[in-house]
Amino acid sequence: MAGAKKPVRILRNLNAKVAALPMITTALVIFVGCTIWTIVHSFTNSRLLPKLEFVGFDQYERLWSTRRWLVSIENLAYFGIGSLVFSLVIGFLLAALLDQKIRFENTVRTIILYPFALSFIVTGLVWQWILNPEFGIQHIVRGFGFENFVFDPLYNPDIVIFGVLIAGLWQGTGFIMVIMLSGLRGIDGEIWKASRIDGIPKWKTYLFVVIPMMRPTFVTALVLISAGIIKVYDLVVAQTNGGPGIASEVPAKYVYDSMFRSQNLGQGFAASTMMLLSVLVVLIPWAYLEFGGRKDGK
Amino acid sequence: MANNSINIAATAVSGPSGPKPRPLLSPRNIMIYSTLFIVCMYYALPLYVMIVTSLKGMPEIRLGNIFAPPVEITFQPWVKAWAEACTGLDCSGLSKGFWNSVKILIPSAALSILIASINGYALANWKFKGSEVFFTILIFGAFVPYQVIIYPIVIILRELGLFGKLPGLVLVHVIFGMPILTLLFRNYFTSLPEELFKAARVDGAGFWGIYFRIMVPMSLPIFVVALILQVTGIWNDFLFGVIYTKPENYPMTVQLNNIVNSVQGVKEYNVNMAATMLTGIVPLIIYFASGKLFVRGIAAGAVKG
Amino acid sequence: MTSVSIQNLDLNFGSVNVLKQLNLSIEEGEFLVLLGASGCGKSTLLNCIAGLLDVSDGQIFINGKNVTWAEPSDRGIGMVFQSYALYPQMTVKGNLSFGLKNARLPKPEIEERVARAAEILQIEPLLDRKPGALSGGQRQRVAIGRALVRDVDVFLFDEPLSNLDAKLRAELRVEIKRLHQKLGNTMIYVTHDQVEAMTLADRIAIMRDGLVQQLAGPDEIYNRPANKYVADFIGSPAMNFFEGQAKKDGTINIGNLDVDLKGYEFADGPVNGPVWFGYRPEHVVLGEAARQLPLCVEAVADIVEPMGSDTLIWTKIEGVDFRIRTDGQAKVAAGDPLLVGMDPRYASIFDQQTEERV
Ligand SMILES: Nc1ncnc2c1ncn2[C@@H]1O[C@H](COP(=O)(O)OP(=O)(O)OP(=O)(O)O)[C@@H](O)[C@H]1O
Ligand SMILES: [Mg+2]
Numbered sequence: 001m002a003g004a005k006k007p008v009r010i011l012r013n014l015n016a017k018v019a020a021l022p023m024i025t026t027a028l029v030i031f032v033g034c035t036i037w038t039i040v041h042s043f044t045n046s047r048l049l050p051k052l053e054f055v056g057f058d059q060y061e062r063l064w065s066t067r068r069w070l071v072s073i074e075n076l077a078y079f080g081i082g083s084l085v086f087s088l089v090i091g092f093l094l095a096a097l098l099d100q101k102i103r104f105e106n107t108v109r110t111i112i113l114y115p116f117a118l119s120f121i122v123t124g125l126v127w128q129w130i131l132n133p134e135f136g137i138q139h140i141v142r143g144f145g146f147e148n149f150v151f152d153p154l155y156n157p158d159i160v161i162f163g164v165l166i167a168g169l170w171q172g173t174g175f176i177m178v179i180m181l182s183g184l185r186g187i188d189g190e191i192w193k194a195s196r197i198d199g200i201p202k203w204k205t206y207l208f209v210v211i212p213m214m215r216p217t218f219v220t221a222l223v224l225i226s227a228g229i230i231k232v233y234d235l236v237v238a239q240t241n242g243g244p245g246i247a248s249e250v251p252a253k254y255v256y257d258s259m260f261r262s263q264n265l266g267q268g269f270a271a272s273t274m275m276l277l278s279v280l281v282v283l284i285p286w287a288y289l290e291f292g293g294r295k296d297g298k
Numbered sequence: 299m300a301n302n303s304i305n306i307a308a309t310a311v312s313g314p315s316g317p318k319p320r321p322l323l324s325p326r327n328i329m330i331y332s333t334l335f336i337v338c339m340y341y342a343l344p345l346y347v348m349i350v351t352s353l354k355g356m357p358e359i360r361l362g363n364i365f366a367p368p369v370e371i372t373f374q375p376w377v378k379a380w381a382e383a384c385t386g387l388d389c390s391g392l393s394k395g396f397w398n399s400v401k402i403l404i405p406s407a408a409l410s411i412l413i414a415s416i417n418g419y420a421l422a423n424w425k426f427k428g429s430e431v432f433f434t435i436l437i438f439g440a441f442v443p444y445q446v447i448i449y450p451i452v453i454i455l456r457e458l459g460l461f462g463k464l465p466g467l468v469l470v471h472v473i474f475g476m477p478i479l480t481l482l483f484r485n486y487f488t489s490l491p492e493e494l495f496k497a498a499r500v501d502g503a504g505f506w507g508i509y510f511r512i513m514v515p516m517s518l519p520i521f522v523v524a525l526i527l528q529v530t531g532i533w534n535d536f537l538f539g540v541i542y543t544k545p546e547n548y549p550m551t552v553q554l555n556n557i558v559n560s561v562q563g564v565k566e567y568n569v570n571m572a573a574t575m576l577t578g579i580v581p582l583i584i585y586f587a588s589g590k591l592f593v594r595g596i597a598a599g600a601v602k603g
Numbered sequence: 604m605t606s607v608s609i610q611n612l613d614l615n616f617g618s619v620n621v622l623k624q625l626n627l628s629i630e631e632g633e634f635l636v637l638l639g640a641s642g643c644g645k646s647t648l649l650n651c652i653a654g655l656l657d658v659s660d661g662q663i664f665i666n667g668k669n670v671t672w673a674e675p676s677d678r679g680i681g682m683v684f685q686s687y688a689l690y691p692q693m694t695v696k697g698n699l700s701f702g703l704k705n706a707r708l709p710k711p712e713i714e715e716r717v718a719r720a721a722e723i724l725q726i727e728p729l730l731d732r733k734p735g736a737l738s739g740g741q742r743q744r745v746a747i748g749r750a751l752v753r754d755v756d757v758f759l760f761d762e763p764l765s766n767l768d769a770k771l772r773a774e775l776r777v778e779i780k781r782l783h784q785k786l787g788n789t790m791i792y793v794t795h796d797q798v799e800a801m802t803l804a805d806r807i808a809i810m811r812d813g814l815v816q817q818l819a820g821p822d823e824i825y826n827r828p829a830n831k832y833v834a835d836f837i838g839s840p841a842m843n844f845f846e847g848q849a850k851k852d853g854t855i856n857i858g859n860l861d862v863d864l865k866g867y868e869f870a871d872g873p874v875n876g877p878v879w880f881g882y883r884p885e886h887v888v889l890g891e892a893a894r895q896l897p898l899c900v901e902a903v904a905d906i907v908e909p910m911g912s913d914t915l916i917w918t919k920i921e922g923v924d925f926r927i928r929t930d931g932q933a934k935v936a937a938g939d940p941l942l943v944g945m946d947p948r949y950a951s952i953f954d955q956q957t958e959e960r961v
Contacts, residue, residue: 013426019505031439097334128558136364179597237555256541272445276446283438283441
């Protein structure tokens with residue numbers, strides 16, 4: 001009886017299952033399979049070609065004693081913290097500004113958001129040009145008579161990552177602003193009325209009432225920014241190509257270079273596994289809060 | 299005012315009346331609008347600099363400042379960027395990259411939207427055991443750094459004989475576009491009234507019949523949103539292009555980077571900026587033409603399933 | 604003394620004129636209900652009084668002070684909203700005291716006011732909870748409390764009960780009435796629920812399209828509606844209307860019937876011309892007693908709806924649908940013959956042209 005039923009069950013909804021095959025394949029083969037493959041191979045001494053000769057944590061030890069990787073991590077930390085703080089703050093402030101029933105709201109939003117439509121390569125090259133000390137901002141300010149003015153972030157190893165950060169923020173803040181704006185518009189208008197009747201100044205209402213109410217929006221923005229930070233690659237390649245020296249290297253670039261330039265696959269696998277780990281550090285608490293919390297609430 | 303004060307309680311029409319006067323130049327307005335102006339200047343400036351630089355001749359660039367409008371407008375840099383700029387020894391200009399990008403873009407966008415919409419439709423209307431599990435994996439997959447997956451895909455493509463060829467890159471775009479697009483379509487189809495779907499089933503329409511005759515015609519806006527998302531995303535891609543294609547197939551972004559950041563020869567900033575503009579124009583046109591739909595597309599990425 | 608006075612108030616949203624030269628005067632300690640169909644401008648008027656909307660023309664006085672340009676917090680008002688509008692991340696206590704703290708009131712005073720409001724509204728046990736952990740009724744009490752602690756003379760309510768279920772609504776309605784009796788403040792209350800309006804109000808202002816149609820006590824509004832709109836709007840089921848021809852001699856002709864309007868109080872004596880003759884379903888007299896009345900017709904019950912406390916009977920008189928409400932014990936079945944009697948004393952007659960009461 002049961003044996004006779006089984007094939008029917010698989011056949012039921014067959015079209016849908018066939019249609020979902022690309023999704024199932026992608027989910028299993030690419031996102032699960034390939035990830036596991038890379039993690040497994042990060043414990044091997046693969047160089048030009050992947051091979052299953054396990055060497056334990058050797059690759060990781062080597063990784064964490066490579067200066068270039070350490071610089072990459074340090075840069076990622078600066079870039080990441082800078083991106084998070086400035087994107088959230090600027091994105092929120094711009095959204096709050098646009099929420100003041102201003103005229104030309106659409107125009108302003110269009111102008112602030114357009115960089116987001118551009119490629120990181122384009123962004124990187126433009127800012128490379130603007131920050132060029134010979135022709136760009138430094139040159140112009142010196143032209144005003146400040147002969148000793150120095151602003152050459154892309155040529156100064158100590159601050160080069162902030163030069164990249166400026167470009168990254170220019171491209172990304174518009175997006176965060178749009179998310180924040182939709183969060184602000186989602187707040188019940190009667191809350192604002194109530195606070196006006198209570199005589200609370202606007203900034204206080206934002207600070208003590210509206211921002212706490214926008215927690216989900218902030219969390220979403222945080223997750224999106226974090227996912228973007230870890231991936232940062234094109235921008236650095238275009239703007240500085242990791243230079244001067246190795247001063248603006250980032251992990252994603254380290255991975256690419258190990259895999260495709262220096263024939264050091266094992267290093268690339270180990271480095272990319274570290275990247276995955278850092279994403280999980282953000283993602284797991286978030287997923288737990290969002291989805292685990294929802295179950296508790298029920 | 300003083301001699302009126304006695305009458306205030308007695309007569310009705312006294313004191314403030316009508317709308318509260320709000321001077322256009324109140325401190326609040328001045329602050330808001332001047333801030334907005336500065337902000338807009340800041341965001342618009344790079345685009346302006348790009349255009350201005352690309353219209354100047356090299357001598358003018360060496361003398362002047364990057365913000366000054368061109369004294370003598372020349373389109374030579376654009377012509378050169380399009381037809382003559384060099385990557386290494388190949389001096390056939392950015393046009394090659396442009397056409398490569400077009401060749402990559404059209405099949406990638408079409409295929410990824412087709413597949414993701416069918417996926418989303420199956421997830422929304424034909425749930426089967428396990429479908430949600432696969433979907434969750436897919437969504438979490440969107441957060442896995444590409445770097446973890448790129449090398450195994452190289453192997454897969456090599457096995458399939460697609461490595462270094464355009465179809466291989468198309469496949470990669472379809473795969474990496476899938477999470478966000480599937481989410482987009484699933485959410486949209488879920489929001490459609492279920493009665494439509496049920497009525498069609500009662501009428502005897504099957505899986506594909508309902509998809510093509512009811513779902514697709516009803517969902518044109520979301521297809522446009524998906525198209526905007528994919529066209530800009532694929533056009534702007536650099537990483538996949540550089541990994542999965544050979545130099546003769548490089549998309550525009552990769553070629554642009556090679557042209558501008560090439561170490562040989564004298565730097566021609568005007569040509570570089572013209573090339574940068576040329577690469578940026580396609581997404582910019584889409585952005586300015588689509589307006590609200592673009593915002594909807596990127597916001598769709600922000601909503602959780 | 605007048606507590607709130609509104610003079611020639613105009614309000615436009617862009618080119619849409621929502622409030623039109625509105626005049627309204629509310630006495631101190633009065634409970635005024637603004638009643639009207641959805642979209643007639645009730646909330647808009649309330650928001651104007653509160654200062655949440657800039658008026659387009661006219662003036663608003665509260666306690667004799669011209670507050671047309673004053674900030675909402677300086678007007679001496681408290682307001683309660685339909686969606687409660689509590690600050691979700693603060694405790695109940697925080698919600699009640701936020702405005703006071705911001706106004707830099709001394710701490711003991713804040714404590715005292717919060718304690719008093721909590722006691723009046725019986726929310727003392729809830730003070731340390733957050734709004735998310737409260738039921739709808741409790742939330743609305745807190746929202747009322749937030750208005751209460753402001754120690755103001757005028758309370759504004761914008762449909763405060765419409766998010767609650769029927770039972771809670773009835774409970775809170777009584778509570779608001781008790782609150783009003785205890786505090787004696789002026790209250791302006793927006794609703795589209797007739798029962799709330801009739802039970803709570805000292806006076807009701809019936810609004811339509813930004814104009815006050817009638818401003819009077821519930822009794823007057825019910826018994827002597829100023830025009831056909833008000834007559835139709837108030838009462839459930841709605842008033843029955845016949846087209847008729849009034850004559851100077853104080854009679855009216857409805858189809859084949861000639862009726863003497865003895866006992867009807869004309870505004871300016873009998874009139875001549877086409878009129879609407881309105882009669883409330885609950886004022887119909889059935890059975891033999893109907894024969895004593897000037898207007899008595901025979902009819903057949905079409906549909907009978909027994910509702911327990913009373914019975915609704917649908918019938919046709921002179922070709923017009925006619926509703927009758929009689930007591931719940933009436934033994935009537937569909938198809939039964941009825942003797943329907945109407946007393947002109949309870950009728951309402953409106954000019955067909957102006958729709959005003961005559
Ligand atoms: N911000 C606004 N912009 C334009 N029109 C508005 C705005 N707010 C309200 N209106 C219009 O003004 C009219 C009156 O609205 P109002 O909210 O005062 O109605 P209401 O009587 O409170 O109705 P309800 O019982 O549904 O709450 C409506 O026709 C509405 O469409
Ligand atoms: Mg309303």
